[in-house]
Amino acid sequence: MFHRTRFSGGALLAAAALAGILGCNPTGGSNGGKTANGGSEDPIKIGLIASLNGELKPWGEDSMRGAQLAVKEFNDAGGLNGRKVELIVEDTASRPEQGKTATEKLLNEDQVLAVLGEVASGITQPAAEVCQAAGVPIIAIGATRVDITEIGEYVFRACFTDNFQGAAMAKFAYEDLGLRRVAMLTDKKQPYSTGLSDIFRKAFESFGGTIVAEEFYEGGNIDFQAQLTNIKAKNPDGLFCSGYFNEVGPIARQREALGLNVKMVGGDGWDSRELIQSGGTGIIGGFFCNHYHNSEDRDEVRNFVEAFKKEYGNEPATAMGALGYDAATILLDAIKRAEKIDSKSIRDAISTTKDLKGVSGSLSIGPDRNAQKPALVLEVKKDDFEPYKQVPFFVFEG
Amino acid sequence: MESLDWGQLPQQLVNGLQLGAIYALIALGYTMVYGVLKLINFAHGDVYMVGMYLAYYTAMQWFNREAMNPYVLLFLMLIISMVGCALLGLLIERVAYRPLRNAPRISVLITAIGVSLLLEHGGLLVFKTSPPPSIAQDVNVFSQTMDIFGVAVTQSRLVVFGVTVVLMFLLWYFVTQTQTGRAMRAVSHDFNTAALMGVNVSRIIGITFIIGSALAGAGGMMNATALGTPLTTFAGLLPGVKAFVAAVLGGIGNIPGAVVGGFIMGIAENLVVWGGLGGYKDAVAFVILIIILLLRPGGLFGSPVDKV
Numbered sequence: 279m280f281h282r283t284r285f286s287g288g289a290l291l292a293a294a295a296l297a298g299i300l301g302c303n304p305t306g307g308s309n310g311g312k313t314a315n316g317g318s319e320d321p322i323k324i325g326l327i328a329s330l331n332g333e334l335k336p337w338g339e340d341s342m343r344g345a346q347l348a349v350k351e352f353n354d355a356g357g358l359n360g361r362k363v364e365l366i367v368e369d370t371a372s373r374p375e376q377g378k379t380a381t382e383k384l385l386n387e388d389q390v391l392a393v394l395g396e397v398a399s400g401i402t403q404p405a406a407e408v409c410q411a412a413g414v415p416i417i418a419i420g421a422t423r424v425d426i427t428e429i430g431e432y433v434f435r436a437c438f439t440d441n442f443q444g445a446a447m448a449k450f451a452y453e454d455l456g457l458r459r460v461a462m463l464t465d466k467k468q469p470y471s472t473g474l475s476d477i478f479r480k481a482f483e484s485f486g487g488t489i490v491a492e493e494f495y496e497g498g499n500i501d502f503q504a505q506l507t508n509i510k511a512k513n514p515d516g517l518f519c520s521g522y523f524n525e526v527g528p529i530a531r532q533r534e535a536l537g538l539n540v541k542m543v544g545g546d547g548w549d550s551r552e553l554i555q556s557g558g559t560g561i562i563g564g565f566f567c568n569h570y571h572n573s574e575d576r577d578e579v580r581n582f583v584e585a586f587k588k589e590y591g592n593e594p595a596t597a598m599g600a601l602g603y604d605a606a607t608i609l610l611d612a613i614k615r616a617e618k619i620d621s622k623s624i625r626d627a628i629s630t631t632k633d634l635k636g637v638s639g640s641l642s643i644g645p646d647r648n649a650q651k652p653a654l655v656l657e658v659k660k661d662d663f664e665p666y667k668q669v670p671f672f673v674f675e676g
Numbered sequence: 677m678e679s680l681d682w683g684q685l686p687q688q689l690v691n692g693l694q695l696g697a698i699y700a701l702i703a704l705g706y707t708m709v710y711g712v713l714k715l716i717n718f719a720h721g722d723v724y725m726v727g728m729y730l731a732y733y734t735a736m737q738w739f740n741r742e743a744m745n746p747y748v749l750l751f752l753m754l755i756i757s758m759v760g761c762a763l764l765g766l767l768i769e770r771v772a773y774r775p776l777r778n779a780p781r782i783s784v785l786i787t788a789i790g791v792s793l794l795l796e797h798g799g800l801l802v803f804k805t806s807p808p809p810s811i812a813q814d815v816n817v818f819s820q821t822m823d824i825f826g827v828a829v830t831q832s833r834l835v836v837f838g839v840t841v842v843l844m845f846l847l848w849y850f851v852t853q854t855q856t857g858r859a860m861r862a863v864s865h866d867f868n869t870a871a872l873m874g875v876n877v878s879r880i881i882g883i884t885f886i887i888g889s890a891l892a893g894a895g896g897m898m899n900a901t902a903l904g905t906p907l908t909t910f911a912g913l914l915p916g917v918k919a920f921v922a923a924v925l926g927g928i929g930n931i932p933g934a935v936v937g938g939f940i941m942g943i944a945e946n947l948v949v950w951g952g953l954g955g956y957k958d959a960v961a962f963v964i965l966i967i968i969l970l971l972r973p974g975g976l977f978g979s980p981v982d983k984v
Contacts, residue, residue, distance in 0.1 A: 494955035503691040504949035558813025
């Protein structure tokens, strides 16, 4: 979902210094042929990287809580023939460079057999490169960028890709909303947004629709009147906004003020309650793609939300709670099925995951190591998002 | 590129005027401070950001907006943002700039960057930033849109424009028609001579910061309310840079120049999008800056002798 990579000068310096220190670390790297940690009665150690500080904190925290809940339930149910699983959490502070060091710490110091995380593609990437090099499987929680799992055979993900969500929303816009002439607004600064717009355009045109205009802005802009004026002149029947809620909210308000009366459609970058506040009445009736929703009418969801509430006192605020839980479920299931308890066997078991009952839908890992699962279209209502329709998994060759 | 849609030009010009009004408000602060101190106050954009947050807290937390007359609330937001920013500006001047009054100009400039970073990153500790909050739509009671000869004009933008013009008029009156304003022009003209002639220079500098910061606060409040901007502590960065360019464009140190520069920036941005280059909207500011520095370093209205 997230691809923000904001560096501050200080953090870059600190990262460079850290890299220097790590480079001289004689114990660093080289744990390729890792096998079981400790004797058979020691807990099985797995790691989690999450943004527990910084701008991604709400999503990172949810992902951690979801994973911790799954591990707790697994251990309470007897673990692996009485052997417990221990989840070691490291903070990435919403920073890519920190994602790398956190993963190195988990692998080198804690000797974990597998890693879960991150919610952001930009942070998952360096972590996945470390894991791939060390031969330790990693299951990304919310990284939707397509190339993440192309890093190598040890990199998996528990969520769908941007390719699928772009195609799914194009299908939904064409078939369910009956849109034919759609305009797009793209955040030129975010690879997530440009990538999602590209795939939406291809898919929507392949179904027979027309993209009548594509206008650009940059994350951080607050005035979108000029772009919306251009779009209005093209007389579209829909507006696809592939960016994040930060800008989609003001876009929605200004669209309405300008009298551009079209349906708004978007991706999982919309997933924050703040969208409703900043979008006002302009965003009501908009549709976006998400992984899951707390109010879905399925047993897995009800049980998960109840257990989460009991454990932490509130419902998960974002979809990352469920995805963290599902990523951990995939890993724990693989540990159960693995021939031996080592990184290689767990990797092989993950790759054969099939029809696992997850909170965010039925989970299968495809040959490209991506989770194959449905997308959930949510409708923006006055006070909340409401599940509208599930779009089943399909393969769209962009 | 597709051909230009001339029918949309009036709408884009109106959009540009609305955007330019806010740039002009912020640019005034840059230009006034430069006029008296020869200092580019890089923290000015962040003062604008604080104005946005003060408006947010006033509307969403400090008062019960359901129980209030919405017009009173808007007025309160404007006053609190302006007064809060004025005090902040005064504080910055006292703490960060005044001790360096006789230091080399480069030291003060670096201090200004330091203050800017302090507000942006220190703000993370003080303000709600994640997820970025925004002012609810119902706070803005001027949300209707009017159709004027086929041009869509939102009432709130019209109000923003009107308030901006009134504030600029008040500023013009203050600078040209009052004793303090005359003193300010004297300080801007010649710092040392003004002091020798009995002008209380420190007081004038303080007043300059108060006025400039209050205008930025007003801009922040109006933008946050009219547009529904999600707030982060970095929200002042880009508008600050653009307003700075506007001030340079008009001739830094020149008050009417800052206003004209602001409007030119706003209109230029909209015309770029109109021309089909929306992705380069933010680059326009810098292209304009480079062109001015090459062709007319003093700006449109700037000259060595005519300041403030």
